[in-house]
Amino acid sequence: MSESSAPGTISAQVHRAACNPALPSGSSRSSQRDMWEITAPFSFQVLGAVILGFGVWILADRSSFISVLQTSSTSLKVGAYIFISIGAFTMLMGFLGCIGAVNEVRCLLGLYFAFLVLILIAQVAAGVLFYFNMGKLKQEMGSIVTELIQKYEEGRQDSLQEAWDYVQAQVQCCGWVSFYNWTENPRLMNHTNTTYPCSCKTRSQNDSSLPLEKGFCHDLNGIQGGNNPDAWPVYHEGCMEKVQAWLQENLGIILGVCVGVAVIELLGMLLSMFLCRSIHSEDYSKVPKY
Known part of the structure; x- marks a missing residue:
């Protein structure tokens, strides 16, 4: 393109843009x-x-x-x-x-x-x-957790049991409705001394860093002759209320x-x-x- 034709080309482009305002620009x-x-x-x-x-x-x-x-x-x-x-x-x-x-x-x-x-x-x-x-x-959640508690067996390697132990320890709850759900476990209630789920044991803030305990714990100083749930040193609040509270907060x-x-x-x-x-x-x- 010659130098003399450049101004004319630019002028034509400007003229086309002015005559077609509806045409969207490239930018x-x-x-x-x-x-x-x-x-x-x-x-x-x-x-x-x-x-x-x-x-x-x-x-x-x-x-x-x-x-x-x-x-x-x-x-x-x-x-x-x-x-x-x-x-x-x-x-x-x-x-x-x-x-x-x-x-x-x-x-x-x-x-x-x-x-x-x-x-x-x-x-x-x-x-x-x-x-x-x-x-x-x-209701479905309650039936699942209740069945898990009833069939809980000490010493069994089960991912569900380990997960539930983790939940109870972290959320600081015991059972689904209350800690009395654990009285439906025959293996736990057959003990003649005070025996309770280890993951339900009440912990202070200083004990939060301790490793998670699983299975059943025995109170050697407890009353002999029966496993009374009212003597368990565990959280009394059920996990259902904790889950509902978490949902409300979040x-x-x-x-x-x-x-x-x-x-x-x-x-x-x-x-x-x-x-x-x-x-x-x-x-x-x-x-x-x-």
């Missing part, structure tokens, strides 16, 4: 696309990974109250697999949204929007079902996380609609006008 298109590429894919990849990781944790955990439930509760297992599926699906949707944004494919962006709507509806439905089935879940955090997830999903839907309309307007502006 505007780039800004919209950059905002999408940074916000949506990253947020949904992280969100999907968190949901997937939570589901895997429910299935793999062996040292907390979750492990006691997931071994015997089909509802919790199904819930864990649902979390894993939703997490993987959310990560896939974030990937499709990224491809649709980079290549400006309206079909992929529309598919991304539709699947986000379905995920949001599924999450709301799951929350409603959980709320209205809390009583049933509580209800705000749980609701905040749920609202945050919903906001991220709504943001993804709005951004996909915004980019779809931007691509549509750009394609329309490229149609020759006579």
Whole structure:
């Protein structure tokens, strides 16, 4: 290109921009696309990974109250697999949204929007079902823990027993409703001296660093001739009340996380609609006008 023709070329470009104000500039298109590429894919990849990781944790955990439930509760297992599926699906949707944004494919962006709507509806439905089935879940949890206490056997290597010992020691509770649940264990009550679950033993703050005791403990100074539960040096409060108190204390955090997830999903839907309309307007502006 010659130097003399350069000013004319620049003038023509300025003239075309002035005559077509509806035509989006390259910087505007780039800004919209950059905002999408940074916000949506990253947020949904992280969100999907968190949901997937939570589901895997429910299935793999062996040292907390979750492990006691997931071994015997089909509802919790199904819930864990649902979390894993939703997490993987959310990560896939974030990937499709990224491809649709980079290549400006309206079909992929529309598919991304539709699947986000379905995920949001599924999450709301799951929350409603959980709320209205809390009583049933509580009853199922109680039956699982009660059966575990009744079949508890000293010296047996069992991951469920170890997990329940850990829960009672850490949460500082005993039994499910109260420590009297342990009176339903025949092996414990057959002792002729004062014998109680070691993990239920009351501890001071100075004793919290001591290793976890398992099995049954014997009080050598106790009354002989019978195992009286009222003489046990254990926590009297049941773990059910402790779990309910924990849920009440952390209800705000749980609701905040749920609202945050919903906001991220709504943001993804709005951004996909915004980019779809931007691509549509750009394609329309490229149609020759006579």
